[in-house]
Amino acid sequence: MRRRLKCKRRRGLRPLLHLRFRYAKARYMIKFQNITKIYPPNTVALNDVSFEVEPKEFVCLVGKSGAGKTTLLKLLLAEEKPTSGRIFFDDQDVQKIKSGHLPQLRRKIGAVFQDYKLLPSKTAYENIAYAMEVIGASDSEIARDVAEILDIVGLTERTHNFPVQLSGGEKQRVVIARALIHRPEVILADEPTGNLDPYHALDIIRLLLKINEFGTTIILSTHNKEIINSLGKRTITLHEGKMIRDEKIGRFIL
Ligand code: ADP
Numbered sequence: 001m002r003r004r005l006k007c008k009r010r011r012g013l014r015p016l017l018h019l020r021f022r023y024a025k026a027r028y029m030i031k032f033q034n035i036t037k038i039y040p041p042n043t044v045a046l047n048d049v050s051f052e053v054e055p056k057e058f059v060c061l062v063g064k065s066g067a068g069k070t071t072l073l074k075l076l077l078a079e080e081k082p083t084s085g086r087i088f089f090d091d092q093d094v095q096k097i098k099s100g101h102l103p104q105l106r107r108k109i110g111a112v113f114q115d116y117k118l119l120p121s122k123t124a125y126e127n128i129a130y131a132m133e134v135i136g137a138s139d140s141e142i143a144r145d146v147a148e149i150l151d152i153v154g155l156t157e158r159t160h161n162f163p164v165q166l167s168g169g170e171k172q173r174v175v176i177a178r179a180l181i182h183r184p185e186v187i188l189a190d191e192p193t194g195n196l197d198p199y200h201a202l203d204i205i206r207l208l209l210k211i212n213e214f215g216t217t218i219i220l221s222t223h224n225k226e227i228i229n230s231l232g233k234r235t236i237t238l239h240e241g242k243m244i245r246d247e248k249i250g251r252f253i254l
Helices: 001-011 068-074 099-107 124-133 141-152 166-181 198-213 225-231
Strands: 030-039 043-053 058-062 084-089 109-112 186-190 217-222 234-239 242-247
Touching: 001 109, 030 068, 030 141, 030 198, 030 234, 043 068, 043 084, 043 234, 043 242, 058 198, 058 225, 068 186, 068 217, 099 124, 099 141, 109 166, 124 141, 166 186, 166 198, 186 198, 198 225
Parallel strands: 058 217, 058 234, 109 186, 186 217
Antiparallel strands: 030 043, 030 084, 234 242
8 A cells, every 4th residue: 555655646746757957966877887798508698898888878778699698688677697797787796686576677767678468359558558567556647647557659549459559669669668657767778679660660760859858768679770861869889798889979870
């Protein structure tokens, strides 16, 4: 009960998308410090990778298939453990977070991954609502937030459609909406345009830019050259697990 009340108070103060002034003094939100990840027996997925991400940044992560992009994102979510090095999120050492507290970390991170599929038997609304139900949100909170988030991603008219009745781009927007529902500080989007035609790919990128403009940090992994070159955002390039470039205004060179 106390938790519910606390949650309500917080929700009242925090609109779904908002500018984040609390980070005005923070140096970084995310820090990778000499991260190496070796999958047994000897696949070096990441090799001594170090970088920092500031609050509200939009960072592109590029590299060929197998370069280590997904591994990097999974390490941040604590779904994988680094072989060596340290990762900090909001000044917290991710490896030191007890397993019981990992859900709190993961609620600060909205993950848009290829394998986080929508539930086929639930509508767009129900897919997003489900993510709130599991943390004990009330029906009225769910009704209010899901309607708002569907509006933000431009899917109000598809509220009651099942995944099979949605286009690839619309499905991806529901996945992004679901990732936004806990008001994350950062969205990790792993190849979110991978299965989309160029028109719908651009649509998803525009949505991520809009979310970023409202103050949410974005890390976008892609191997789409056109997207990187037209975005002009900071770009980190991975090659065979090594970070070979980190540019303020990225270009796609592999
Ligand atoms: P990307 O996302 O850039 O395609 P990944 O991070 O998926 O790259 O993979 C990096 C390397 O790690 C690849 O050689 C891949 O085969 C390997 N790899 C990824 N996940 C695992 C795993 N769970 N077990 C063993 N090897 C893995």
